Amino acid sequence: MTPTTPASRWAIALLIALAAAPVFxxxxxxxxxxxxxSKMMILALAGVSLNWILGYGNMPSFGHAGxxxxxxxxVAIMSMRAAEAQGGWLATxxxxxxxxxxxxxxxxxxxxxxxxxxxxxxxxxxxxxxxxMLFSLGVALEPLGGDDGMTLPMYSTLGPADLSSGPVLxxxxxxxxxxxxxxxxRLMQSPFGAVIRGAKSNETRLEALGVPTYRYRLAAFxxxxxxxxxxxxxxxxxxxxxxxxxxxxxxxxxxxVIVLLGGAGTLFGPLFGALAVVxxxxxxxxxxxxxxxxFGPILILVVLANxxxxxxxxxxxxxx
Amino acid sequence: xKADHPPMLELAGVSGGYGKTQIIDQIDLxxxxxxxISLLGRNGMGKTTTVRAIMGIAGWVHGSILLNGSEICGAxxxxxxxxxxxxxAEGRRIFPNLTVAENLDAFAAxxxxxxxxxxxxxxxxxxxxxxxxxxxxGETLSGGEQQMLAIxxxxxxxxxxxxxxxxxxxxxxxxxxxxxxxxxxxxxxxxAILAIDKHLGPLGALSDRYGILHKGRLVWRGTxxxxxxQPKVIAKYLGV
Numbered sequence: 001m002t003p004t005t006p007a008s009r010w011a012i013a014l015l016i017a018l019a020a021a022p023v024f025x026x027x028x029x030x031x032x033x034x035x036x037x038s039k040m041m042i043l044a045l046a047g048v049s050l051n052w053i054l055g056y057g058n059m060p061s062f063g064h065a066g067x068x069x070x071x072x073x074x075v076a077i078m079s080m081r082a083a084e085a086q087g088g089w090l091a092t093x094x095x096x097x098x099x100x101x102x103x104x105x106x107x108x109x110x111x112x113x114x115x116x117x118x119x120x121x122x123x124x125x126x127x128x129x130x131x132x133m134l135f136s137l138g139v140a141l142e143p144l145g146g147d148d149g150m151t152l153p154m155y156s157t158l159g160p161a162d163l164s165s166g167p168v169l170x171x172x173x174x175x176x177x178x179x180x181x182x183x184x185x186r187l188m189q190s191p192f193g194a195v196i197r198g199a200k201s202n203e204t205r206l207e208a209l210g211v212p213t214y215r216y217r218l219a220a221f222x223x224x225x226x227x228x229x230x231x232x233x234x235x236x237x238x239x240x241x242x243x244x245x246x247x248x249x250x251x252x253x254x255x256x257v258i259v260l261l262g263g264a265g266t267l268f269g270p271l272f273g274a275l276a277v278v279x280x281x282x283x284x285x286x287x288x289x290x291x292x293x294x295f296g297p298i299l300i301l302v303v304l305a306n307x308x309x310x311x312x313x314x315x316x317x318x319x320x
Numbered sequence: 321x322k323a324d325h326p327p328m329l330e331l332a333g334v335s336g337g338y339g340k341t342q343i344i345d346q347i348d349l350x351x352x353x354x355x356x357i358s359l360l361g362r363n364g365m366g367k368t369t370t371v372r373a374i375m376g377i378a379g380w381v382h383g384s385i386l387l388n389g390s391e392i393c394g395a396x397x398x399x400x401x402x403x404x405x406x407x408x409a410e411g412r413r414i415f416p417n418l419t420v421a422e423n424l425d426a427f428a429a430x431x432x433x434x435x436x437x438x439x440x441x442x443x444x445x446x447x448x449x450x451x452x453x454x455x456x457x458g459e460t461l462s463g464g465e466q467q468m469l470a471i472x473x474x475x476x477x478x479x480x481x482x483x484x485x486x487x488x489x490x491x492x493x494x495x496x497x498x499x500x501x502x503x504x505x506x507x508x509x510x511x512a513i514l515a516i517d518k519h520l521g522p523l524g525a526l527s528d529r530y531g532i533l534h535k536g537r538l539v540w541r542g543t544x545x546x547x548x549x550q551p552k553v554i555a556k557y558l559g560v
Contacts, residue, residue, distance in 0.1 A: 194426030198415040205413045208375050209427040210401035210477050265417075 007314040011181075011268035014275070018174055022167045034166040035238070040278040041173045042234045047258040047270025048180045049227035054256065055264035056188055057220055058200035059116070062124050063131025064255050066111075067104040067225045069138055069247025071232025074100035076144060076152060076242045083153035093156035093163060093172070097233050104229020105222050107134075112221035116214060131252050138244030149243025156237055163237035173234055177271075180227060185267055187223075196220050197265075261302055263311030272310040325352025325528075328512040329374070329405070329481045330386040334393070336369060338379030343369040344536040347383070351481060354510045356503070358523045360558055361533035367516045368410060370533065371485050375407055376400050388480055406479030408470045410486045416459035420450055423458055423469055428476040443472040446502060464495035471502065481512040488517060500526060520558075524548070532557045 018037060025033045046068060053059040075096050082091035089095055115126045139147045155164040163169045187193050195216045198206050206213045236242045245251065254277065262273025280298065284291035306312040329351045337343040344366040351357045359367050372378040374385055376397040385393040392400045401407070415423050424440050444451030447468040453461065461469060467487060474482060484503070488496040500522045507513055507526065517523055523530075524544035532540040534557050540547075547553060 191422075191426040194415075194418050194422040197417050197422075198426065201415050201417060202413050204377055204397070205409065205415075206427075207397035208377065208401050208407045208409065209473065210398050211427060212396075212398045 005314070007263070007266065007268055007272075007311040010314060011271055014271065015174075015178060015181075022170050026167075031166055034170050036278065036282060038166070038170045038173050038238050039235075040274050041170075041177045042231050042238055043255070043258060043278060044271045044274035045173070045177050045180055045234070046228045046231035046255055047262065047274050048177070048184055049224040049231065050255050051259050051264065051266075051270045052184065052187070052196070052220055053217075053224045054259050055266070055269065056193065056200065057196045057217060059217065059221065060124050060256070061115075061127040061221075061224075062249065062252050062256065063111070063127035063129070063134070064224070064228055065249070065251035066131040066134035066247045067108060067228035068232035068235060068251065069134050069242075069244065070104045070107050071100040071229035071234075072236035072242040072246050073138065073141075073144065073232075074103045074229070075156060075233045075236040076150060079152045079154050079156070079236075080144075087154075087157070091154060091157045093158045096156045097230060100233035101226045101230045104232065105226035107229075108222045108225020109218065112218045112225070116217050116221060128249055128252070131247060131249055135244050135247040135249070138247055145243070147244060149241060149245070152236060152240050152242070155240065156233070163234075164240065169234070169237055173238075176230065176234070181267065181271070188267070192216065192219075200265075257299060261299055261309050263309030266308065266311035269309055269311045276310060325355045327351070327386070328353050328355075328388055329514070330384075331370075331374070332384040332386075334370075334373055334381065334383035334385060336373035336378045336381035336383075342536065343378075344373060344533075347373075347533075347538050349531060349538065351512045351514055353480070353512050354507060355528050356507045356513045356515065356526050357529050357531065358527040359514065359516045359531050359533055360518075360520075360523075362558065365533045366536040367533055368485055369536075371407070371409075371483055371514075371516065374400070374483065375405065401477060404478070404480035406474030406477050406482045408467075408474050408482070408484040408487055410489070414458040414461070414466050414469045414473065416457065418458055419455050420458065420461070420469060421454045423473050424450075424476050427473060428478075437478055438475045440476075443475055446475075446505065447472050464491050464498070467491060467495070467499060468502075471499070475506075479511070481514065482506065484513070484515045484517075486516055486518075488519060497522070520544075520547075 021037055022034050025031055050061065050064045053061055078090050078096050078099065082088055111130045115123055115130065118126055144150050155162040158168060161168045163172065188197065195206065195211055199213050199217060203213050232246065235246065258273035258277050259270055261276055262271065263269030280295055281291065284294050302309060327350050331347050331349040334347040335342060335345050347370060359370065361367050369378055373381040376395060381393060383393060384391060387403050387405060390403065392403055421440065424443060449465055450468055450472055453465065458466065458469065488499055503513060504526055527544050529541065529543055530547055531538050539557060540553055
């Protein structure tokens with residue numbers, strides 16, 4: 001997708017609006033929206049990473065939230081150590097975010113190396129199983145609160161500020177999301193991206209062209225896990241809290257919904273998807289506590305009516 | 321084999337199949353540089369399985385397959401492809417969600433390892449229709465254009481041997497003629513070509529030798545003119 005499609009014009013307008021949003025919410029005294037939009041953008045970042053494998057590469061991982069958990073718990077552990085030492089280098093975001101990303105990348109290489117030997121429904125099952133293993137690991141970690149999770153003793157610091165501040169976190173998340181989207185565009189237009197997209201339609205053919213597809217798919221899986229780990233590190237700071245629920249399969253499913261609803265395999269799909277999911281959840285849950293009864297049919301309708309998700313709606317409208 | 325065609329691909333006693341089913345049995349075949357060999361035979365006689373056995377995508381394969389003197393039998397498919405076999409598979413199978421340029425460029429192999437590597441410009445010079453559609457998605461191409469793209473994509477891997485499985489199947493006669501012309505040009509450039517096809521007329525003009533597969537065995541070998549002199553062979557193995 002080039003930045004001139006209708007979907008991308010909407011997406012860029014949306015990103016500009018997001019950049020301005022904290023100013024308006026401060027003026028209106030509605031800081032809650034900064035909190036909500038931060039969460040939305042973090043889920044969009046996780047969605048961007050899942051889109052690489054699920055959308056472009058047809059690797060339907062149902063354990064992707066496991067990497068959110070790894071990222072978040074990495075921050076929690078470092079934050080505990082930093083709190084004991086009353087600060088220090090381990091407290092800064094410049095150390096915490098890269099380490100959380102790296103930890104998720106290593107886990108993704110191990111999980112991917114096993115999972116990518118399978119296809120289709122087996123791949124779904126095995127990634128689901130790995131996700132649940134990470135969830136259970138979180139439950140078993142008694143020093144970190146076990147099932148209940150734990151409150152971060154201190155937030156990742158960023159110079160004189162830290163990520164507990166709504167606007168600071170907000171702009172860090174927005175910056176990383178824009179970077180991830182730009183990176184996503186570059187990556188998928190590169191020969192590497194062409195191989196990943198090609199593997200979606202015909203792997204044997206790629207092999208017959210001399211491409212070791214397994215290695216390419218594993219690299220994509222590791223990269224997706226890494227960026228999702230980064231999202232997890234941000235999510236820990238956004239909520240000030242980590243719990244095994246972050247890695248639960250329902251959370252993985254939410255990420256899949258974000259990608260599918262927004263438009264799998266489209267550059268800005270995860271951004272639209274995250275906005276729709278977080279927005280609808282917020283609006284519908286004010287109407288009724290059984291909001292999923294309304295949310296479910298909406299999801300089914302969008303996916304059935306237009307397999308390109310929200311990005312596809314823009315395209316369909318302009319084609320008429 | 322003539323002396324001016326050093327062997328590029330040599331199959332000796334190659335058998336293969338899927339699971340417990342054996343499809344091809346003891347195939348011996350040799351193709352030299354600049355040589356054009358056609359495999360003939362009715363449907364289900366093992367032509368495609370022979371190709372898949374060479375590429376390492378059949379279920380199993382025994383025997384010896386030498387590519388430019390190196391054994392490739394049993395090697396992983398991507399290694400076989402990297403060693404110098406370009407495959408234009410049955411049904412074309414271009415990447416529908418990639419552009420023409422991406423279909424060509426993403427799989428270009430080590431250009432610096434070759435004296436005269438295939439580039440996109442060189443492919444477009446050979447296949448001008450593709451040059452006009454660089455940014456089109458694969459799925460938007462016509463059947464003939466997709467076939468050209470499949471050939472161009474195989475060439476970009478800088479093969480020593482080009483294998484075409486039913487390259488003109490389902491194409492309009494004019495497009496078919498165009499593809500035969502392209503293959504003649506590639507043959508003149510010194511590429512070893514193994515083709516599977518059903519159109520004896522144009523194949524006769526191109527092919528140095530024919531091999532006829534029947535029930536998984538190579539039952540007849542000879543030149544196109546020799547086959548022309550043996551209507552009984554044609555009737556027995558190729559007639560409908």
